[in-house]
Amino acid sequence: MNAIKLRDIRGIGPSSEKKLVSYFGSEDLVLNALRWSRIAEISSIDGIGERFALSLCRNLHYQETGEQIQDFLKTEDTILIYNRIIDLISKFGNTFYSRSKLYLYFPLPITALAKIIDRQQITRLGLELYTIIEKSANSLTEYDTLLRHLTPLKEHSDSIDTASRAVATTDKSIYNELLSNIIGNYCDILFIEDYEKINDTLAGSDEVIWIGNDYALDDELPNIISVSESQRHEINRILPEKTLTFFAQNKNTLVTIAKLASLLQKLPSDKLANYIGELNLNMLVEMGEELKNLEETGEPSSSLNKEFSRLLNAETSFEMVLEEVLLKLNDELEKMLQDTTIHLEGEKVLALLKGFSAEGQGYSANSSRKDLREYLDDELYLAVEEIINKAENELSSKLYLLDEDTDYLNGIFPRELKFPIDPQDEIKNRFTEYLRKKRSSKAFELKVDLAQKLKGYEDVAMKGLHCMLELDYLLMIGKFAGSYNLALPEFVEGKGTGLYVKEGRNLFLAQQELKGQLKVESVSYALGELGKIANGVNGERIVLLSGANSGGKTTLLVALAVIIILSQMGLPVPCYEAKIGGFKELHYYRKSAGHMNAGAFESTLRTLSQMIMSPNSRLVLADEMESISEPGASARVIAAFLDLLGRSPDSVGIFVTHLAQEISKYCKEGLRIDGIEAKGLSENLELIVDRTPKYYTYARSTPELIVQRLQKISKGTEKEIYSYILEVFDS
Missing domain, CATH: 3.40.50 (Rossmann fold)
Known part of the structure; x- marks a missing residue:
């Protein structure tokens, strides 16, 4: 087989190939990242995204192994059950990564047992981690809260603002x-x-x-x-921004990684290596401390340096403080002038009037004010100047300016008799520019220092993200197993096909039980060679399951399908104990609604024929297929298919039916009839049923019990109808 090239993978074109190679460094490194499902890193590349990254991992897996989900799950109904399982488990994950990785763990045929066992080892790690954290001082909720904030890291951006x-x-x-x-x-x-x-x-x-x-x-x-x-x-x-941009734009995720590292440091050190490998948790915690000094904008934190904080505060608050001081200045000036009494001699008044009347002929107001000063007392001007000096000092004080700064601020309020006073734009602009440049230069010095400190953390940050995402996957499996009290199944090689389940539960009913909606009864069951583990069972591979309506026959089929799917995904199963012979294929056919027409009948025959022609070992679970035709014909058709299935020594099947006795009459191969028996109605008019099938027992459907229940809970004419039906049963 020729080595896979990137271009061979469905979905990769010239553009995506260039991006992937540029990010990872070589084609081989890209392929390794895809093989290891490093979705977080792959999806961080511009234009890739998480869903596309997941599809690339799946496509490469198929091209290299030939494995795909349809190899094992052979019917649409099995796919539906698998999707329900995935949806249920995914709710325990906090990140897209863990949910995506779960999709890559689709069930494998038993021929891939070594890979299934490897997955079981990962599952054990998840169970162990879940247990350790449960016993630690920090709750799972703390981990979940942090893990939810993990997102793919953005690449270094070439877009940095250095225009000034x-x-x-x-x-x-x-x-x-x-x-x-x-x-x-x-x-x-x-x-x-x-x-x-x-x-x-x-x-x-x-x-x-x-x-x-x-x-x-x-x-x-x-x-x-x-x-x-x-x-x-x-x-x-x-250009410190070349380093800082990565840390700034990823700050939330990086801080989250650092906090998770701090939590992990509190776990038993002898266990940590199992989950984090050689990841340096101390470096991640140190990185988190350094990131306190960097804003998401890429600027230094104002708390990093007192001088920078002073300059930043002065720059950002200058306009507001200037407005406050100016308002106070004009208020004081107005009050002082209102309280001032001015005495002028007649000649001075005449001279002033001549000056003001000349303004329209080119004589300026400034000239008038200049003349005015000659006639007013010096004390008034000194009082005005004192108020202005006081205002400038207050402005400087509120901005926490140093002596070197005030040189650029002096004179912002003009020393002249004018009301109201306005700041001089030239000095205001000069001071604003001075502050901006001084703050910017100080920020640059701090950014250089930060970049020098942070540059050594980039690799450990990338490894840290991958590790924490893997941690989320492990905890997702651990929480799933812990919440439903699951156990890892045992694959039994060399002892024939079949399965043995002790105290199994329907996972989807257990989900409702967790919500307090019902109580789930456990069921034990066995068939095939492994069925001999159960007392009194001979190891038949084909079973007809009979029994009461609403007795749990369909629930049992779904429970067994879930157990097999989870087992061959390498995940724990809802039972006390499970021994699995392993299968290459799983076929599940759910109950059809109503009677099939001719076209549907033909389609069903073709589907079953394809299943029979498969040379692979398989588990077949079929629910009330008698609706394919009228009862007599259905019994003959089903019996024929059961005989053909029975000739395959590595295949087993359970067929739920109400025609067990009729079908068995036409079967030439040996089969077993098991039954789920209904014993009556409880005081609450609930069906009393032993949900565990009895081996070698034909159990009637007992529809009369359902009618009896309806008769007791209904009234009037409806009650009379059910009473009449019961009379017919008794006749």
Whole structure:
């Protein structure tokens, strides 16, 4: 067989192939990821998604092994039961990964017993983990709450915001090098030749990274970060976002992984390796601590550094604080002016009036105010200036500015006789730009430090996610088994085909029992060579199951189908003990509604013929197939098929029927008739039934008990109808 290529897998085209190889590094690594169902990693690739990743894993599995769900589940009815099982188990999972992986664990033919046994080992781990956590200080609810927040990790994004960053140097060779490498794709690269214009050259950038040790810059520039020539090759020194973006956009999932790692550290250390392998839990916990310093936006946390917090607070609250201080300033100024009495001599009033009347002829209001100051007392101007100085000091204090910061704020309120006072736009804009650049530069320094610390955690983060998703799968199986009190079946090789079930339960009824809706009775049953385990059973492979209406015949068939499906999935089953010979095929035919027409009869014959022609060992479960034709013909047809099935030494079958005696008369091969007996009605008018079939016993349908029940609970004319039917039974 030729080695599988990526292009051979159904669903993979040139685009998806390129993405997969780019992510994992090679075609072989992609194939390994698909074989190991690493759905979380695969689905994190842009354009892949979880459902597509699941389908790729399934398609590769089929192409390499030839195994598919239809190999074992041979009828639509068995597929329906399987889907109900999957739906039930999936409710115990918290992630798409665990539910998807369950779909990859479809039941396998007994020829794949080694793989089924391997799956049982994984199931044992899930049961063990469930038990250990149940006994630990931390509840399963804590794990479930965290596991629900796990999502695929997003890839590194090439889209990072560095538009306001520039890299400057006076070295021509470094300049050319920067232009040609990745840094040139993200930052303006500046070559400094004229020192006299250096401030103007750098003024347009919020962050300027100066490479080299020879710069002579204006000390007033707040946004210069120096990087030595030897450090320029460290990408995190210039583009820390290349590292931080991964951690920022995946922060919720990564923090969740760290919290789960912390919980796992509390479990018995001698057991941990079974679930996490060599995963370094300490590193994951440390990663979680470092992520406290990074926001989902990719910016440092405000709590990381006091200076950064101060600058960030000043920048974000400046407009609001300015408005508050300005309102208070004008209130005080208005009050002070209202309380002021001004005395002017006649000549001064005349001069002022002449000045104001000239405004329309080019004489400005500023000139008027200038003249006004000549005629007003200095005390008034000093009082106004004091109020303005006080306001500026209050603004500085509320913004927690340092002396070096206030240099950019001084004069924001004009020192002139004017009401109301407005801030000077030029100074306001200059201060805003200063704060932005200073905060941005400080943030850059912190991001560089964070990137240096976090870069070593990426690999362990990826492994951690895969491990925690596997943990969810194990716990899903463990919770399923624990909630329904399930047990792993034993596959018995070399002792013939068949099955033996002790105290089995119908899983779907047990689901209702968990909700408090009913009480499930356990049933023991056996057939085939393994049936000899049960006392007094000879090992017949073909059984006709007779018995009371609503006695549990269909429930038993479904219970056995579920037990076989779960067994050959490698999962635990709803019974106290189960021994399975194993089958290559499972056929289940549910009861049809009403009488079949000619076309349906022909279709059923063809379906049964295909089943008979199969050379594989099989378990056949059929529910009241007598509706294929009138009773006499049905009995003959069913008997013929039972004879043909009986000739296959590795096949067994249970046929629920109300025609057991009629069918047995036409059978030439040996078969067994078992029965579920009804003993009457209880005080509550419920059918009294022993749900466990009696071997070698024909049990009547006892429809009269159903009629009797209806007669007792009905009234009037309806009651009379049922009474008459009972008379007919007794006649």
